[in-house]
Amino acid sequence: MLTPGATIGILGGGQLARMLALAGARIGLKSHVYSPVADDPAFDVCAAQTRADFLDEAALATFAESVDVVTYEFENVPARTAEVLEAHRPVRPNPKILALTQDRLIEKQFVRNLGVATAPFADVSDPEALARAVAELGRPAILKTRRFGYDGKGQTKIAEGVDLAAALKALGDRPCILEGFVPFAREVSVVAARGLDGEFRAYDVCENVHEHHILATTTAPAAIGDATARAAIDMARAIAEAADYVGVIAVEMFVVEDAGGERLVVNEIAPRVHNSGHWTLDGAVTSQFEQHMRAIAGMPLGSTRRHGSKVVMRNLIGADADKWAEILAQDGACLHLYGKTESRPGRKMGHVTTVTP
Amino acid sequence: MLTPGATIGILGGGQLARMLALAGARIGLKSHVYSPVADDPAFDVCAAQTRADFLDEAALATFAESVDVVTYEFENVPARTAEVLEAHRPVRPNPKILALTQDRLIEKQFVRNLGVATAPFADVSDPEALARAVAELGRPAILKTRRFGYDGKGQTKIAEGVDLAAALKALGDRPCILEGFVPFAREVSVVAARGLDGEFRAYDVCENVHEHHILATTTAPAAIGDATARAAIDMARAIAEAADYVGVIAVEMFVVEDAGGERLVVNEIAPRVHNSGHWTLDGAVTSQFEQHMRAIAGMPLGSTRRHGSKVVMRNLIGADADKWAEILAQDGACLHLYGKTESRPGRKMGHVTTVTP
Known part of the structure; x- marks a missing residue:
């Protein structure tokens, strides 16, 4: 188990890295952010910084030597990058999951081999x-x-x-x-964590609405039956265990309603904190970001208990974020802005969460 | 009103500055921390840093010029320091409150002149x-x-x-x-914020237990009558308005129980975020830290609604923080560690909050 004061190396400097660094700081962990993008928003909130290419092996080695464990905010980490880092420090989640989730074919075969339905x-x-x-x-x-x-x-x-x-x-x-084509009634996801000791804890299954292929809103809990929710969490657990996974994982699923009732189809695995888990920052006892940091540091997992009867997270895409002043004035709205210097259509600029008491 | 991307200058680099910087980042504000203490914990989570003496006028001027507004985490800011900063940028809360709270005699006279009881x-x-x-x-x-x-x-x-x-x-x-001597039945505090536009919002009055003159626990809400709670908040409001205050303020009070019922006596004013408001990080919609950043940035204040039926915050003093692993494993406990490199008896190392659903 790492101890407070330890440094977590984070590959990538976007909003997920930023929120990981912020959450790590709560429990006394320092973050060292590694990104080739000079003005990435995670650089504003970390104890140490490396601005270098993901294939710069010398920079990767120096970075790894300066931290206690390495994690990443995106699944498209090049295999060679992970290899270089692993030669120096533990990389968590272990990079096997990268090979698996970087290729939709291999991912689907992996899921199906677990006896879990896919499209x-x-x-x-x-x-x-x-x-x-x-x-x-x-x-x-x-x-x-x-x-x-x-x-x-x-x-x-x-x-x-x-x-x-x-x-x-x-x-x-x-x-x-x-x-x-899967004629789904709704899209849901399971955001869960597996600790270094194998402990597994899931948040409430949440329901996602996409617009133009980008997540628009997440609502927790999802409007699905208890048995379906339990089955969804069991699927995520089976995936995490089969991959010997450590950290937060998100599994997106379709819910199909037919004569037999509700049926689940796994759509995608994200080996990282996930946009559909952002509601946990304001809506759960432990956020997915702190949970990930706890897991990869080998610490005990935190409570995933939800605050309130319902939590809704809405993404602020592109110009949506220009309404920040209006959102700040909304009663009970929790605004998050990612500190990105440039707004572009389709770019995730922030999100807003509302917890219904 | 400042806009997201603006930089808040924070005088002091301790845990309050650290939690202010973390909270500012949530809403897209950058922090520039100014402290003479090289390894102060706020330096680990901020976008810019100045390590210089509080009386280094050149450093103060350069610092002020690089930020949009200046705030502070402690009330013992030297008058000259505030004067130098104010020549360049707004300092919020305005330094009149410093003169007032740095001298117990002037503070008590000020409170009494408002018609509010003191010892x-x-x-x-x-x-x-x-x-x-x-x-x-x-x-x-x-x-x-x-x-x-x-x-x-x-x-x-x-x-x-x-x-x-x-x-x-x-x-x-x-x-x-x-x-x-005030024969008090309990100690309470009002943590509240006043916006640049004069809006005033208070958290639930909370109850404090001190051990060896250091805050040990805070419980929200305090076990006092509704009328007493309203009176306490009114007193804090009168103080904030009289001082033309902007930001989070804490007012510590004694509750005396006598034949006439509950009676309040103001003990102390803290012109800053306060240890007795730490419960709001996990136990309220908007934390006192975000609330302070909103206020000094001229943004609308956030909801002060409490999560759960009861919130308890316990300070981790000195060696208490060595039990971090045990606390992380406690169901529902939210651990905060301040990233201090050295533990000393009496030093505030972190705190732990529990929200009762």
Whole structure:
């Protein structure tokens, strides 16, 4: 177990790194932020800083030597980066999960091998394979690049009439998977943590609404049955245990309602703190950020108990954040701004949380 | 009104400055910490740092020019320091309150002039004046230096048999006041904020237990009647308005129970965030730290609503903080450690808060 005063190395300097650093400070942990982006917002709240490329091996080694454990705020950490860091210090969550979540095909196979349902999917890398997959899974379906997709990037819908070769070309003719359409009633996620000792604690399953492929709101708890919620948490636990995971993990799922009742389909795994867990900052006893820092430091996990009967988190995307003064004046609204110097359409600038007593 | 991205200059680098910086970051404010103590804990969480003496006028000027507004975490800011800073940037709360709270005699006269009750007191500077005061106020009474007292420092009890000249000498023969003994049933405090526009918002009156003259626990709400709580808040408001105060203020009071019911006596004013407001970090919608940053930035004040039916904050003094692992494992305990490198008896190392749902 690390002791207070220890330093956590964080790869990445965006809002997740920033909120991790802030949460670590609460319990006496220092943060050393490593990012190539000079004005990244996490640099404003950390004890030490490295501005270097993620492939700068000398900088990575010096960074790792100066900290007690390394974590990351994004799953697209290059394999070589993780390898260099691991030669010096523990990297948590262990980088096996990176290889797994960086590739949609491998991720889906991993989940399915645990006996957990996913959307139907097929490996497609050329128009012929795509044609066969479309014939099997039907239209509409979603074509996604296997690697480097997030917030709707790297994907396109295969509706009636869409030309398959053109669709593949639009995604850069990269290796893709085709996912069958899931007629879901709602999207939920499980944000949970697994400690170094294997202890597992989940927050209330929460419900997510996306707009333009970007998370718009999260509501905790999700409007699902207790048995479904328990099943969702069990799935997240199975995933975390199979990956020998340490830290906060988020598992996005679809809830399908059919004659048999509610059924869950795992959509995506995020090996990190997650936007759909931001509500825990104001709405739970321990935030997901502190929970992650506790887990990777080998400390006991904190209470995931929710405050109030309902918690709603709304993302502030692009110009939404210009309404900060109005939001500050709203009774009971908890505003979070990420300190980003430039606002762009689609960019996450902050969020606002409301706890209903 | 300052806008997100603005920089708050904070004089002092201790735990209050640290928690102010952390809270400012939540709403997109940067902090520039100024302290002469090289390893002060606030330096670990701020965007900019000045390590210089509080009387280094060149450093003060450069600091002030680099920020948008200046605040402070302690009331013993030298008058000249405030003067130099004010020549460059607004200082909030305005330094009039410093002159007032740095001198127990002036503070008590100010409070009494508002029609608010204080303990009986007398200005004493020599053994003769002290003898007259003791004859008037009776024994036991408390002899306190007019300036630079905190956490029980600079005070001594005048019990039966205590030699008056020796008591004055023990306090360095400095100007003192004698305070009559108040047979209080409990100690409470009002932590409240006044905005730049004059808006006033108070947290629930809370109850404090001191051990060895240092705050041990705070419980919100205090076990007092509603009318007493309203009266306490009205007193804090009168004080804040009379001082044209902007920011968070804490007013410590005694609750005396006699035949007429509960009666309040103001003990002390702290022109800053206060240890008895630490419970708001986990136990209220807006923490006192964010509230202070909002106020001095000219932003709207946040909700002071309490989470749960009861919130208890316990200070971790000296070796208490060594039990951090045990506390982390306690269900529902929210641990805060201040990142101090050296633990000493009597030193505030952290605190732990428990919210009862």
